[in-house]
Amino acid sequence: MKFSKKRLAHIVFESDDWASKTFDIVLLFMIFGSILVSILDSVGSLRASYGEIFLWLEWVFTALFTVEYFLRVWLSRKPSGYIFSFYGVVDLLAILPSYVSFFVVNSQLLAVVRALRLLRVIRILKLGRYVSEAEYLQRSLRASSHKIMIFIGFVVTIVLIMGTLMFIIEGPEHGFTSIPVGMYWAIVTLTTVGFGDITPSTPLGQFVSSIIMLLGYAIIAVPTGIVSTEMASQRKKADAPKLMTCTNCGKDNLKQVDNFCANCGIKLR
Amino acid sequence: MKFSKKRLAHIVFESDDWASKTFDIVLLFMIFGSILVSILDSVGSLRASYGEIFLWLEWVFTALFTVEYFLRVWLSRKPSGYIFSFYGVVDLLAILPSYVSFFVVNSQLLAVVRALRLLRVIRILKLGRYVSEAEYLQRSLRASSHKIMIFIGFVVTIVLIMGTLMFIIEGPEHGFTSIPVGMYWAIVTLTTVGFGDITPSTPLGQFVSSIIMLLGYAIIAVPTGIVSTEMASQRKKADAPKLMTCTNCGKDNLKQVDNFCANCGIKLR
Amino acid sequence: MKFSKKRLAHIVFESDDWASKTFDIVLLFMIFGSILVSILDSVGSLRASYGEIFLWLEWVFTALFTVEYFLRVWLSRKPSGYIFSFYGVVDLLAILPSYVSFFVVNSQLLAVVRALRLLRVIRILKLGRYVSEAEYLQRSLRASSHKIMIFIGFVVTIVLIMGTLMFIIEGPEHGFTSIPVGMYWAIVTLTTVGFGDITPSTPLGQFVSSIIMLLGYAIIAVPTGIVSTEMASQRKKADAPKLMTCTNCGKDNLKQVDNFCANCGIKLR
């Protein structure tokens, strides 16, 4: 087995033999590992104890991802195509913040850059490459996305009207300090999340809230109905057997596996 | 191109050529703009800095919408028909509050009028004219509205019984100050919003609450079931196979696989 | 038109002519009226101002419902049958508390009796008689009630295990004072109500909570699926045309309106 550039490109970009699958699995573990380090590093108490180790691990992952990035650029048939592709940008965003933090001394700015480094979680999107079973769900969602958009537009209209109404009824003294805050409250309520950070205090406000809640309860059915119907339709399409027409009697719901017409008995093949 | 009243009416009421489409798009931007100004004006800090500009913009939008309103009245074949139509009332409500605020001096009254001015967000309902794709959703909802009404009636009954029960069990000392407040709490709970502004404190109250919650969890399925079934049915109707008409007797629900007309017995093929 | 006992019984128990329909409508308004008085009377400020009027109205409604009750007992073909029927008991419970309050002087006991009077809201169940369109929903729910029961049993098992687990993890110092309280919290969380009166404070508790929430999110689909499927099935049964079998060729998906067999052309009727 010759170890050429072509062979290396195969290992990096494909996943159909032992070497390329191993490469993918190692990459997967590195992505999960780097995300885990980012998460643990954000916990104050763990940072105090293991901050040194986390920093060291971060640089190891950054180094490895940098190698991977330049490997992909070098191995691509058209490097600029990879660099400006979605995954190319994600891969770059995953390593850039670490290097930027190297050149920044100002502590205030460093905090912002450290935050930017967390964008690394976008790396998890790379996993998308490995999930082929998600297609059925994706197809159903894409087919119903137009209807869901209209539905969300309808919800936003209700939110705008209700948010304004509650701002007028309850007013700043009960926490509804502006229309945007009222709209935030309306979304919290309509989606049945109900944080309770802002709640109606006046009888009229509670009455209007009750109507919004019942409305939310009734219209939550709509997106479910849309997706369910779409999924049932997608499934039916997949399950439906291809049908033929009999050349003798014209009956046309013969299955493709039939040898004779079920209506007139003529030989089909 | 003659610029007659008929031509103007075409621009205002239709949207099938360059001029009328431009009119619609400009109107759309104006609606969004006026709503945005209302929203931003309600935010205390923005009002303090840019209050002057918001007031000025408000009058510009009001002036333009006033011109549009009178244009529509003038151009309508039957002005009273437009004035008392749904959109006619919405168009009027969108401009009236600004003028009312002009004639009011009393500061107490002015606050009420200022609140009324916020009704301006009703303007968003004007957008209804532009959404033609919502028809499928509308048809499904209208077809199932009767069943949803009965369901909401059923929910209101539960709310009434549960609100009364919790008022008896928990009483005013735990925040359930009256039956209406108990009903408000029951709606908050049954719809799974759960603000947490009023919560049961006694063991019995918590037990009854648990039952309400499980009930709400189980019956949330009902509106979803209604809408899903209705949507599936609407879709099926659209997907249904085309039927043939008998050339002899005119009966028209013959399947394409039939050999003889099921009504008059004539041979079809 | 003779005004006999038989005629009166017709007016009270049936609803197919002018007099009996009027009786039903008047009764409906009286039920709503008496419930409204109970609700308004529970509001402290309204009770202070209009307590006298509410008390007077209460006695008017009680008197009228008492007349109605004895009328029904007297007019029933088998009085004991009516008295011990569901609506008979509801009718009695709706009037009894008012009379009991008459014989009770002790103010502590009076509060309990006053609470009992609120049972009058059960009267709303009488409305069940008037809603014939609710049948479709009822049939669907009854057909799926068995599956929903099993589902609720499954939910209760999760609630028991999760409530115990959170009681062990969080303990009394974070509000989880006992297993029943833990179960109450688990129901509040699993049904996505989320009051927030008790919340997990420890990292482990928050992790277990997250799993409960994702679980609740996933299994909320089950009752919806059950009801949707049942409704679709009920609808299909109602929509399905009755089919016949051709006596000549044996083909058996002929519609009942067909005059000739669509397969062999023989005259069916």
Add this chain to the structure above:
Amino acid sequence: MKFSKKRLAHIVFESDDWASKTFDIVLLFMIFGSILVSILDSVGSLRASYGEIFLWLEWVFTALFTVEYFLRVWLSRKPSGYIFSFYGVVDLLAILPSYVSFFVVNSQLLAVVRALRLLRVIRILKLGRYVSEAEYLQRSLRASSHKIMIFIGFVVTIVLIMGTLMFIIEGPEHGFTSIPVGMYWAIVTLTTVGFGDITPSTPLGQFVSSIIMLLGYAIIAVPTGIVSTEMASQRKKADAPKLMTCTNCGKDNLKQVDNFCANCGIKLR
């Protein structure tokens, strides 16, 4: 009736005659009883009054379950098979903690063991043996479990990204102390539970929250759609018309309306 080991095994493991059914019912009551004692014992006030009785009952139940456990081990055709089976482990976990608490003196350790004893609620899983009607639900859930897993993976990705984003936007000063806490908040919000223990305070945080909520509202439709579709499919399979087998060639998906076998062409009727 000879009382042999074989007869005893029949009583313990089967449930088709008087003796074995009685054994099962007694066991059921014992399971419910022991769980009830665990629950009541966790309530402080009840423990203070009836702690002695609860302890005594606990030992009675433990003794009886121990007898049952050794009976099952002894009666099993292959004891090791039972011991390492799922129900064997559950049965052991249900009795072990009580004995461990007997040998522990250290009070700190005793608290942990007492907690372990609560694991006894696992006993409810024993009920699984008695629920045969749950099969339809189980089949539907198992068939859709793969899709639900992918969906939960998708939700976890959103939670990771949103939790990180909110940690950056709101920061520790508004309660978002670390990424794990941010993820806990994102799950609380996305599942529409909404405890309100942590809420966004900055306008940008409230805006991002609103998007998460609308997203949660839209994607709650997905698991429902999956389960509904699966259930409808399972039901359809059960409702599907019975097919015939050709007497000549043995092919067996012929419709009852066919005149000739679609495989070999023989005349069927």
